[in-house]
Structure formats: C-alpha cells, structure tokens
C-alpha cells in the first residue's frame with residue numbers, strides 16, 4: 001500500500017484541529033527563549049499531503065561565493081493578507097497573534113524533501129529582527145527533523161526535535177543573538193513541511 005494512502009487510513013478520519021495553546025518555555029539566556037508545544041496540530045496527515053501537492057513550491061538558486069547553487073529545500077511565501085492554503089493555518093496564525101500579543105502577518109513554507117534538504121545556520125534578522133525583540137513561530141508537519149539553536153558568540157548547540165504537528169516559537173532576542181539550523185541527515189527520512197509565521201518586517 002502506498003505510504004500516503006496508508007497514513008490517511010490511519011489518521012484521515014479526523015479533520016486537522018489545534019489543541020489548547022499551552023507551550024512550555026525554555027529560557028536560552030536572559031533575553032532569548034523558545035516555547036515548545038508537541039502535537040499542537042492533530043489530524044494533519046491529509047493536510048501534509050494537501051500542502052505537498054498544492055502549495056506553489058519554488059526551487060531557488062543562490063549565489064554562493066563564485067558559483068550559483070540550488071537552495072536545498074523548496075519554498076513558498078504567503079505575504080500579509082494572502083489566503084493560506086487551509087483554514088486551520090489561518091486559525092493557527094490568529095491564535096498565535098492573540099497569545100503572543102504581536103500580529104503574525106506572513107507565512108513562509110519550506111519543504112524538506114528528504115535528509116539531503118536543510119537550512120544552514122542563520123537568524124531571521126533581515127528586518128526588524130536585527131534590532132527588536134520579536135517572535136517566529138514554526139509549525140512542523142511530516143517526518144521529524146531536529147531544529148538546532150546556538151548562541152551567535154559561540155557556545156553549545158541545543159537540539160529541539162520537531163515532529164508532526166509540533167509548534168516551536170522563538171522569542172525575545174533569539175533572532176539577533178542566536179542562530180538556528182535544520183541539519184542534513186544521512187538517515188532515511190521522509191518529507192517535512194515547516195510553516196513559519198512571522199510578524200511584519202521579520203524576514
């Protein structure tokens with residue numbers, strides 16, 4: 001039986017639904033923190049497949065020193081005001097805005113097709129995040145992949161496993177004083193879709 005069909009027989013009877021928004025906070029240091037809520041979104045097997053099939057994914061290429069290389073993941077960006085591909089994602093955006101007291105306006109989608117896809121160490125600091133405390137909320141679907149965090153000045157790496165339906169929110173000074181990454185893995189992993197909700201001018 002194909003994997004996608006099998007998954008939908010197990011889980012497809014339940015529509016996607018968000019549970020209570022009661023994350024656990026870990027303080028990375030005095031000014032940066034991470035909130036984690038495993039399984040915030042349930043019943044999302046069909047949603048994962050719908051997003052994989054229907055989001056207008058783009059493959060990007062970027063200048064890297066003197067060559068142009070493929071960005072190792074597929075991307076799609078829903079700007080402020082754009083209709084999201086499923087109502088439960090609009091609900092997630094609205095509930096995150098109410099909970100964190102800052103309006104999440106945009107949604108970035110990343111599709112990690114397999115363990116060869118990744119995002120290198122970076123902060124979301126091409127905007128307000130370079131000088132202002134803000135939030136970046138990540139909803140993870142599909143195969144589990146760890147999100148790594150490390151202080152910019154150097155120091156130990158912390159690993160947050162992100163599974164199907166899990167929420168992770170980076171807050172405070174996290175985008176300018178810490179870096180995050182999704183490393184490649186040689187393990188055989190399936191696809192993962194990450195949805196990043198960001199406030200105005202956080203990129």
Ligand SMILES: O=C(O)CCC(=O)C(=O)O
Pocket residue numbers: 108110119124138147180182194195196
């Ligand atoms: O895949 C993720 O959850 C993180 C993606 C990310 O850090 C970014 O697109 O800025």
Ligand SMILES: [Fe+2]
Pocket residue numbers: 122123124180
């Ligand atoms: Fe990021």
